[in-house]
Amino acid sequence: MELRPYQSEAKTAIFEQWDQGKKKTLLVLPTGCGKTIVFAKVTEECVRQGKRVLIMAHRGELLEQASDKIMKATGLGSAVEKAEESCLGSWYRIVVGSVQSLTRPQRLAKFKQDYFDTIIIDEAHHCLSDSYQRVLEHFPDAEVLGVTATPDRGDMRNLGQYFESLAYEYTLPQAIKSGYLVPIKAMTIPLQLDLTGVGMQSGDFKASDLGTALDPYLYQIADEMIKYCKDRKTVAFLPLVKTSQKFCEILNQKGFRAAEVNGESSDRAQVLADYDAGRYNVLCNSMLLTEGWDCPTVDCIIVLRPTKVRSLYSQMVGRGTRLAPEKADLLLLDFLWHTERHELCHPASLICENEEVAKKMTENLEKSAGCPIDLEEAEEQASSDVVAEREQALAEQLKQMRARKRKLVDPLQFEMSIQAEDLSSYVPAFGWECAPASDKQKAALEKLGIMPDEIDSAGKATMLLDRLHKRQAEGLTTPKQIRFLEGRGFKNVGTWQFEAASNMINRIAACGWHIPQGVDPQTYTPKGE
Structure with missing residues (x-):
């Protein structure tokens, strides 16, 4: 089986991390991008x-x-460690194992500590639990690969407590741009659902409270669905089995062909097959179908189980992002969830790394309620809005800075001038990155012309210093040149060559520190830039 370019890059990156001694590494791929194929090929190489x-x-x-995927992709068979089945004594070098079985002390004790050389964890966001950790600690010298769909920064920080590095990340926007996943159209439904009385349990909204809060709105939600997804193949995620069953009945009353599946459904396989074949056009479930089920023809997702866990939200939406013949896009319906908590996942959570942009994008989508908006276009607009707001705030800040005659450049001014979105949206994830910037880093930044006071992490300081040294090597403007020229109204001096900036400063000095005649700082661009 031929790997896609990003899958091949991912495989190479994983082995590079292990070769460098980073024994516990992560692979992050969006749902539908073939993470199982990647770890199948990694497994093949290990064997x-x-x-x-x-x-x-x-x-x-x-x-x-x-x-199944390992057999299909590599031709290699696997032994099983689950319930009554044991891999001990098998000649297969690949074992698929249930964590529930392996974590039992008597079972684990049968394995020598060096029995496994490599451990791969599917859905790695679960691996911080005691059961997984017990198994991982039993094989201390094994190289570990964790595979997960796009986690939020909180998840990544938590995973960073165990994993030593992120080997490779492929984002949802990259996958959509490259044509490996369908575009997502997000639509906010102008129906306000009150969640203020919903409690928290295990870090997320309490399912029983959600069911109670959602119940009064089910008929209205069904009416909204008639407007927007009558001709779509829809999956609806709900908080409780009884809520899912009730909603299914309501949808059938409204003219949909709806079915419901849950953990107790004896005919689950048949219902899923019938849905796949088109006998139903809506499938209701209570969080059963978040992992391990694929139906590429799904082209509408309704999340009626609000969550603050981005990995869970991504998995729900991921049921509809796969490619299928004649499938143009995925319609994602969002609601005006009224809650005092601000961590609630929205469509913006799928695509925005920066919380400020995500918040602005959610505001923009809510203003356009009832109108489907392409997710990437919405993110671009939100980014543009945030930059405009930052520029306005920066203008105020620069006014104050000029009044104080500071000699150093504010990091935000530098980042915006050199158009470095990766610097301005950077959030530390791994342990060393989260530590405060060292005195040595601060001194180095100050020497290079950057005000270090607001650099709040060693990771950010490292990124800034790396960028400054790289710019120096490439003959680009220094922070002091940026401060001087932008202080006189020139734009995006960070993109200029050092020589061009130096020439302009010399011209200004020759004119008694006035702007030379015929030069408009607002529109000026150096020749050859």
Whole structure:
């Protein structure tokens, strides 16, 4: 099986991390981008090197999928460590294992600590639990790969407590731009649902409270669905089985062909097959279908289980992002959830790395309620709005700075002048990155002309210093040149060559520190730039 370019890059990056001694590394791929294929090929290479590989997951369906995909992609068979089945004594070098089975002390004790050379964790956001950690600690020298869909920064920070590095990340926008996933059209439904009385449990909204809060709105939601997704193949996620069953009945009353599946459904496989075949056009479930189920023809997702966990939200939406013949896009319906908490996931959570941009994008989508908006276009608009707001705030800040005659450049001015979105939206994830900037880093930044007072992490200081040294090597403007020329009204001096800035400063000095005649700082661009 031929790997896509990003899958091949991911595989190479994983082995590079292990070769560098970073034994616990992460792979982040959006749902639908073939993470199982990547770790199947990683497994194949490990077996070729004579290693024994354990693939661990928390659900039987995920283990079966991994085993099937490895056989299909590599031709290699797998032993099973689950319930009554044991891999001990098997000649297979690949084992798919249930964490629930492996975590039992008597079972784990049967394995030598060096039995597995490599451990791959599917849905790695679960791996911080005690059960996973017990198994991982039993094999201390194994190289570990965690595979997960796009986590939020909180998740990444948590995962950073265990994993030593992020080997490779492929984002949802990249996958959509490259044509590997369908575009997403987000639509805010102008129906305000009150969540103020909903409690919290295990870091997310309490499912039982959500069911109670949602119940009065089910008929109105069904009426909204008639307007927007009558001709779509829809999956609806709800907080409780009884809420899912009730909503299914309401949809059938409204003329939909709806079905409901849950963990107790004896005919689940048949219902899913019938839905796949088009006998139903809406599938209701209570969080059953977030992992391990694929139906590429789904082209509408309704999240009626509000969550603050981005990985969970991504998995729900990911049920509809796969490509299928004649499928133009995915319609994602969002609601005006009224809550005092601001961590609630929205469509913006899928695509925005920067919280400020996500907040602005959600505001913009709510203003356009009832109108489907392309997610990437919405993110671009929100980014543009945020930059405009930052520029306005920066103008005020520069006014104050000029009054104080500071000699150093504010980091935000520098980042915006050199158009470095990666610097301005950077959030530290791993342990060392989160530590405060060292005195040595601050002194180095100040020497290079940057005001270090507001640099709040070692990771940010490292990125800034790296960028400054790289710019120096490339003959680009210094922070002091940027401060001087932008203080006199020139724009984006950070994109100029050092020589061009130096020439302009010399011209200004020759004119008694006035702007030379015929030069308009607002529109001026150096020749050759």
